[in-house]
Amino acid sequence: MRHLLVPKYVEQIARNGSLRSAAEELGITASALNRRILGLEEELGVEIFERHPSGLRPNIAGEILLKHFRDQIADMERVKSSIADISGQRAGHINIATTREVVQYFLPALIKESLIDFPAVTFGVDLLERGEAELSLVDNTNDIAIVFEPLRIKELQPVYSGEQQMFVVMSDKHPLAKKETVRIYECLDYALLLPKRPEGIRRMLDIAAEKTDTTLIPVLESNSLDLLRLMSQDSDALSFCLAINLRPNLKEDNLVAVPLLTPGIAPGALIAGHLRGRTLPVAAARFLETVNKELATKFAVIV
């Protein structure tokens, strides 16, 4: 969109913190970019960037303008999406922010399905640390967030919200493998394979352990959930997993999943939603709705 060049330029500078690097990403020279900014500032009669030796930083006026420009860019995307929709093209691009615990099997299946039905709709998926997913909605980097136990719910408008049962994953020859359910203290006798700290599932486990006055001491910490699960194979080590992230065919790996009971502790919530107050492009809105339906049929819904 030609007439949104200036907003895009300003956005890029704010994102990179310097003229030159922004200019490079935009495919123009720093001088051209600089003059655009100077011209804009002259039009406004106010400076919008603080000049530091290290680069440019939006001042207060710049922050206001930046917010407006970001909204403007996002709105234009929405409009283009609407227009494409009414002309029967159903095109658009959807950026999704999520965490490792969620994506593994659930998201790829839905995206594949969408790609078949609406080939013109493209996707971007950002794997972010706990808390960052919600933040990435604010500057419109991403449209949709699907997260477990979100940190900032003020900015997040949930469309789906449901509890996620935790499971203990172990070899099918494991002493605990035949049990209907497992409790946290029963796990302490075995080697533990735990996700690294910031993850929401790790936090849930820590809380559950604290409740029974124990501490979880892992033999292996990792943020690769695949690695943890595979380590369980042919060993007595235990790994943990959310319902949404259970591998469909665990048997082939000689693994079993047993529900983890955590009495007195509320199960963690999985939330899918968008930035509060924002109207999504039709493509994104539609996809979020199918995510919601899929989650609602697979898992319970809580209000």
Place this chain on the structure above:
Amino acid sequence: MRHLLVPKYVEQIARNGSLRSAAEELGITASALNRRILGLEEELGVEIFERHPSGLRPNIAGEILLKHFRDQIADMERVKSSIADISGQRAGHINIATTREVVQYFLPALIKESLIDFPAVTFGVDLLERGEAELSLVDNTNDIAIVFEPLRIKELQPVYSGEQQMFVVMSDKHPLAKKETVRIYECLDYALLLPKRPEGIRRMLDIAAEKTDTTLIPVLESNSLDLLRLMSQDSDALSFCLAINLRPNLKEDNLVAVPLLTPGIAPGALIAGHLRGRTLPVAAARFLETVNKELATKFAVIV
């Protein structure tokens, strides 16, 4: 704002219904304007105007885009206003839509006050027919509407909402002049000076008359309320007026105003507000708030 040229162009064309007339108002040639539109349509990959021999009309895609562009222009005004506000300038322009029944003494006083306190804030006042004031908010022609008995309240977000007592205005030698209150049937014996039909106050009078199974037959209908009031002087004719529009010093004209009782009929509501869902520029928001305070202290508030 240089980068808002295209939105402004589209808006002007939609407003005028033709390239050439829009081009003239914009101070460019039709060919230049035409190429801008063609370029925009190429960027979008969709036509946004229907070409008729009589001119251009936005199609469905165009309507969507138009709404977005209008919002964009209005938002930019708001942003500029915010920026001016934080730099201590308190500048901006406020467009007010209202009806004859309201403005007479109330609005000018407030505007004068504002002009003294914030000289950089300028005003535009549109006197419109009943119903049109609310409509003019939709395309952001006006920022604030102050209307009596609005027709479309879906679009109108009220900030102040209060009842307006009706008064009968007559010569101070009139037989009814000494009464505390007057009822509608008591007026039927005298010549009536009534506002013309579409006005809200006329509608209130018609309803009140209907309730008592009579019809009001005016000797003079006019949409100049001043004219009506002056006709009451030195005659037995009666004119009608809202509380907000009572002349401060009626005595000097040898006139008196007696409250009109309309039992069983809800008094008409005076509403001051803005377009639902829109965030006003700071200058407009501030002015609307002073309007609200002024109305709330002078007249009752209804929720």
Place this chain on the structure above:
DNA sequence: CCCACGTGTTGCAAAAAACGCAACACCTAA
């Protein structure tokens, strides 16, 4: 200390975009 590297800014000439003019094609109402 200075040197290398990062930053934003500016002069100038070249390239690109936008513009106005005039002509054209079309429709409609007088």
Place this chain on the structure above:
DNA sequence: TTAGGTGTTGCGTTTTTTGCAACACGTGGG
């Protein structure tokens, strides 16, 4: 048929934007 309205297009000119190179300034490391 004519006169006046519409949008569109080719072309030469004007305006704007750009890239290149040089400059000025601040910072961190040898």
